[in-house]
Amino acid sequence: MGSLSARSFRSEAAAxxxxxxxxxxxxxxxxxxxxxxxxxxFVQGNLAILPxxxxxxxxxxxxxxxxxxxxxxxxxxxxxxxxxxGLDLDIRTDLPKYRVWRNGELVEEPxxxxxxxxxxxxxxVIGCSFSFEExxxxxxxxxxxxxxxxxxxxxxxxxxxxxxxPFAGPLVVSMRPFKPADAIRAIQITTRFPAVHGAxxxxxxxxxxxxxxxxxxxxxxxxxxxxxxxxxxWACGVTPQSIIxxxxxxxxxxxxxxxxxVTDLRNSEFSIQ
Amino acid sequence: MGSLSARSFRSEAAAxxxxxxxxxxxxxxxxxxxxxxxxxxFVQGNLAILPxxxxxxxxxxxxxxxxxxxxxxxxxxxxxxxxxxGLDLDIRTDLPKYRVWRNGELVEEPxxxxxxxxxxxxxxVIGCSFSFEExxxxxxxxxxxxxxxxxxxxxxxxxxxxxxxPFAGPLVVSMRPFKPADAIRAIQITTRFPAVHGAxxxxxxxxxxxxxxxxxxxxxxxxxxxxxxxxxxWACGVTPQSIIxxxxxxxxxxxxxxxxxVTDLRNSEFSIQ
Numbered sequence: 001m002g003s004l005s006a007r008s009f010r011s012e013a014a015a016x017x018x019x020x021x022x023x024x025x026x027x028x029x030x031x032x033x034x035x036x037x038x039x040x041x042f043v044q045g046n047l048a049i050l051p052x053x054x055x056x057x058x059x060x061x062x063x064x065x066x067x068x069x070x071x072x073x074x075x076x077x078x079x080x081x082x083x084x085x086g087l088d089l090d091i092r093t094d095l096p097k098y099r100v101w102r103n104g105e106l107v108e109e110p111x112x113x114x115x116x117x118x119x120x121x122x123x124x125v126i127g128c129s130f131s132f133e134e135x136x137x138x139x140x141x142x143x144x145x146x147x148x149x150x151x152x153x154x155x156x157x158x159x160x161x162x163x164x165x166p167f168a169g170p171l172v173v174s175m176r177p178f179k180p181a182d183a184i185r186a187i188q189i190t191t192r193f194p195a196v197h198g199a200x201x202x203x204x205x206x207x208x209x210x211x212x213x214x215x216x217x218x219x220x221x222x223x224x225x226x227x228x229x230x231x232x233x234w235a236c237g238v239t240p241q242s243i244i245x246x247x248x249x250x251x252x253x254x255x256x257x258x259x260x261x262v263t264d265l266r267n268s269e270f271s272i273q
Numbered sequence: 274m275g276s277l278s279a280r281s282f283r284s285e286a287a288a289x290x291x292x293x294x295x296x297x298x299x300x301x302x303x304x305x306x307x308x309x310x311x312x313x314x315f316v317q318g319n320l321a322i323l324p325x326x327x328x329x330x331x332x333x334x335x336x337x338x339x340x341x342x343x344x345x346x347x348x349x350x351x352x353x354x355x356x357x358x359g360l361d362l363d364i365r366t367d368l369p370k371y372r373v374w375r376n377g378e379l380v381e382e383p384x385x386x387x388x389x390x391x392x393x394x395x396x397x398v399i400g401c402s403f404s405f406e407e408x409x410x411x412x413x414x415x416x417x418x419x420x421x422x423x424x425x426x427x428x429x430x431x432x433x434x435x436x437x438x439p440f441a442g443p444l445v446v447s448m449r450p451f452k453p454a455d456a457i458r459a460i461q462i463t464t465r466f467p468a469v470h471g472a473x474x475x476x477x478x479x480x481x482x483x484x485x486x487x488x489x490x491x492x493x494x495x496x497x498x499x500x501x502x503x504x505x506x507w508a509c510g511v512t513p514q515s516i517i518x519x520x521x522x523x524x525x526x527x528x529x530x531x532x533x534x535v536t537d538l539r540n541s542e543f544s545i546q
Binding site for chain 1: 473
């Protein structure tokens, strides 16, 4: 063992995790179809990268809006590593697909952002509902959009986020329909995951939170709601992206929808009991 | 201090509790209007007394139906004391008002049951929603029937309890209306109280659990439900009483509605976190 440091030893151990394996594949250029179902049990995150001049205000925005914007990791200014999420992680290469934005316009969808990286960039990784969906399914609950092989339906609401600097706008929610008894169980389970959106923010009548047509989500796909089911709404990690883009920063990078950052954290680490 | 035993010392300390004070008043014959609001912070319970020949089946019934029938204390056969709920407690005198039943018919409503006590009787004390209502109010939620100065509305449902011996019948639920976000909070709070009915069993459409008219409760009073509110239903401690009386035992004693047993347990002891 001799010169092997504790850090490099941990790094090697981490390199054997399915999450680290997935990142190595993405780093080598294999994008796949999405990260859904990749490295089960490991936390996946939304990515938002901003120039330092905007990063402080965005960080405050997340602090003020923890339900839609739970930060699970962030980089130092100009540093592409986030060792807390994976010792070998390089945020410039380890996602399968990125989106590069200039003045709020999508300009490129590259497989890596080596050529876009700058010394003033800060990366934010924000929790994602995949973490609690796994816990719901482990408890025997069905997730409709998974059963119907669609993306989760997401809606812009009439609920305003707390503003910070240039960042302001509506809360975006994701929706999963359940029978009432299952909705009660889903509330109990997701309450255990405050760091990944936590308990729902609303259930029942969509118009109470400004959703005009439940059949027409603003993002993702619509799903079936049976007559004996109620729609249950969770704060959604699309909120910060939607708000970043609405504020039209001169430069931003995000993950491409469905192509998340796969981390070495385990979903179970986010359960508070 | 000399001959003062640990037990009698505890008993004296308990005698100073507001709950013990209330029991002493009831013992002396002061019934009051109900036990609502008496000894805030202390657990109140439903009372059911049965002959030993039925007590085993009733105990099994409670075991099989813990949400409506959480037993928080019971006596030895023929013993009127339940020291776990109050060292000085005498179940024959310490409630303000009782009901005596023969073959399912109410025959008397006495202030004590000294003349009815028998060596074959077993007393069951069953948790009551007062415990979690206090926690809901402490969190800033309004309880409609308290605001409207009425009894909580209760309904017989189409949900069958698990039967045991002669005891079988429908689940009775209590209903409190909330806006959805407050209902979510109420679910979180009452989940912490599994020993006093715990989380709701249903919310939303009353007909899904066999309630034909939400405006006509089977017990208690109806309350206002605003258009932006949903009815939320909890398993109710009236279930065991309703089921005992439907099975028409030759002899039973219960508390009179609203005149509960005040115990020395604290509501906070029933919170699991």
